[in-house]
Each structure stands twice: as C-alpha cells, then as structure tokens.
Amino acid sequence: MSHRFTARAVVVGDREGTVVPDAVVDVDDGLITWVGPAADAPPAGDAELVELPGLLMPGMVNTHSHAPMVLFRGQGEGLPLDRWLQEVMWPREARLTGDDVEVAMTAASAEMLRNGVTTSVEMYFHSERIAAAVGTTGARALILATLIPMPSLPPLQEQLADALRLFASAPDDGSVEFGIGPHAAYTVPLPVLREAAQLTREHGRLLHLHVAETATEGAELLATHGLSVPALLAAHDVLGGRVLAAHCVHMDDGDLDLWAEYDVAVAHCPASNAKLASGIARLRAMLDRGIRVGMGTDGPASNDGLDLLADLRLAASFARLSERSATALTAAEAVWLATGGAADAIGRPDLGQLTAGRRADLVHVDTRDLVFEPVGDPADLLAHLVWSGAGRHVRDVWVAGRQVVRDAASTTVDTEALRLDVAQRAARLAAG
Structure with missing residues (x-):
C-alpha cells in the first residue's frame, strides 16, 4: 500500500x-x-x-546494544567495568536460556521502538532467538554472533562455525543481518580474532568488538606485544572490511589515525561510559579524521535506558565539555550520529535518512x-x-x-505481559 x-x-x-x-x-x-x-x-x-x-x-540506529540485558537492568550498581562483568554479569549470563534471551529481546525491542529506535546492533548470545524476537516486534537488527570463552558456551571454534552457519539464514528484506561479535582482544585470542575477521570480509558481514573501553584493559596485551590494542589488531590482520568498534574511549592520535586508515567505524556510547566511569571518547577528534561514528546505548544494564534521544544530549554535552567549546558538536551533528551517520557506521546506506530510495x-x-x-x-x-x-x-x-x-x-506485542515475564526471569537468574 x-x-x-x-x-x-x-x-x-x-x-x-x-x-x-x-x-x-x-x-x-x-x-x-x-x-x-x-x-x-x-x-x-x-x-x-x-x-x-x-x-x-x-528511524534511529543504535550501533551498540546488548538489549536482552534488560534482565539485569540496574544490577551491579556502583561497580567498575571489570568487577561488574566478573562478579555480576557473567555469572548470571551463564544461567541464561534461549527462552530468556528471546523474551528479554522482545521486551527490549518494543522499548527501543517506543523510543524511535528502529534498528539495533545486537551483540549477544542465542542469535536466532534474537532474530525471532525482532521478527515479532517488527524491528530491524544486525545480530553479531558472540565469540567469548565461557565455560557455559561451546569452544570458540564451534562458536565460529555456528556464526558462519547463520550467514545464509538471514531474510532478504533487510530486517535481519548476521555478523560476528568477538567480545574483545583481551578475552578472545588473536588467532581467533583474525579468523573471525577473515570470515566477515569474505562474506561482506559486520565484525563488531569492544576496543579501548577502559584505561587498563589493554595493559597485559601492551606488556606482551609492545603495541596498543588498535595497533595489535592492525598487525594481526583483524582490520579491514566492515569493522565496528564499540567505545574507543582510550585512543591516542596514533590509534585514531589507524582507525581512519583502515576505515574502522566507532559505536559511541557516552551514557554507558559515564555510568561505569570508563571515560569520555574523543568524539571531535574522530569526526575531524573522517572516522565513521554512530550512537549506541550499550546494554540496558550499563546505561540503564534504551533511549537514544537522551544519549544524544549526553554526547553533545561531553563533546563540548571535553573540547571546552560550545561548537564541538552541533545539534545537527548529534541527530546525524543517531540517523544517517549511524547507518553509515554499520554499512547500511538503505537506512538512516529520509530520502528517496x-x-x-x-x-x-x-x-x-x-x-x-x-x-x-x-x-x-x-x-x-x-x-x-x-x-x-x-x-x-x-x-x-x-x-x-x-x-x-x-502494535505488535503485549508490553505489560512482557514486563511481568522479564521480572520473573530476572529474579530467577539473580537467585542463582
């Protein structure tokens, strides 16, 4: 019609x-x-x-999300990232079922749609259940099959094989696209990162990982290899193709120059970075180098909202404060970071702008x-x-x-029933 x-x-x-x-x-x-x-x-x-x-x-594009973490919203309050992950998130995530993820993603997707977010980049477990959830709500998603060594998950090579299998299962209407989401260089071995990058390049898919979120996460890699995480990724042939790096808070000029050279896009998550006291990303320096940047909420356990409009205000505030300039990020640029700029960051020129075609x-x-x-x-x-x-x-x-x-x-789901279901599942996961 x-x-x-x-x-x-x-x-x-x-x-x-x-x-x-x-x-x-x-x-x-x-x-x-x-x-x-x-x-x-x-x-x-x-x-x-x-x-x-x-x-x-x-429709806004959320370039970095772990939306099923609505199950853990507000949990681990006051902890820094490393303790928040190790003491609260990962133990609870080890008890997740596919049903948990689908219900939580359905609820979170409905919440994002209600806030004007029509597309999200989802890095989480049970990729097919996430796809089913957005199929129910009517949203779009780029779903990155998670690669992370956890006792509750198959070996990394099996995780890679599962990710590759998903590539061919996406519908052709642009509603769902599958890629690979290695957690980070400090959790996934470099040879596995290199293999994941090769697979995504061969198939034209998105590779998405966390980079330089905190000041210390790359310290061990730096001590071992003598290179920053961005330089290490370049040296091990992880960059190139459609690469989207989340956070990128602690990047020096050399790191940013590498991102520009390899056309690595950035998912900027100011609310999460502020809540976990991770730092303020150098947004203006990225944009001035021509680095593609899109706004992200991160997961609702570390934001704790899925309201990208609210995050725009924070992004503009941080940029102006860190640069000490009221023109460091204009309102027009801020809106673009959640729309056309975000679509560019994820390699989807069919989204993000109201233009013919x-x-x-x-x-x-x-x-x-x-x-x-x-x-x-x-x-x-x-x-x-x-x-x-x-x-x-x-x-x-x-x-x-x-x-x-x-x-x-x-118009597609019963949000009150979903709220009650999420509350019950969250209580079970918290109880152990």
Missing part, C-alpha cells in the same frame, strides 16, 4: 541538518519515493493520507509540547530535539512502512 505522510517538518538525518518545513514523505512498498515541501509534492494518487502534527525523522523507517515526534517551542527557524527543531527531547515524545513509528508503534503503544 502507498502512503503519503504530511508533517510540521521533516528531519532528513543528514550531516548538514536539513529540515524541511510543512513537508511530505511518500512511501510505496516499504520504500521512500519522494520527500519535500508539501507545495512541491507530486499528485498523491490513491495513497492513503497520514496527517501528523509533529515532525518526522528517520531508502527504507521507510519513520518516527513521528509529537512537537505539541512546550519543550519544542519557540521555533523561529527550522533548525530550532533540531536543537529542541537534542537538548529537550526524549523517547517520551515519540508517538508513532513505522518500519518499512508498517506501523509498529501507534500513539506511543506497541
């Missing part, structure tokens, strides 16, 4: 911060066919008219709220979105033209 959306304004999602007032977006068969001022719109034909009082923006993932933000006034110039809407906006302002969401959130409620 064809639809014509009319809105107070359209936020395109490009780096320039293009905003089209009194706008029209035409959608046919899940793709955007036309975007522009209503006065210039082509004839609507038999398209169904959808009139919206607020702004339309692209891209997939019709649309978010309606209700601007009938005092936080969106006054508007003397269309660009003011971007400033209000970053500095005042939050997921609670999202009213409606469409993925590939299909409405999955209507009037701030899921």
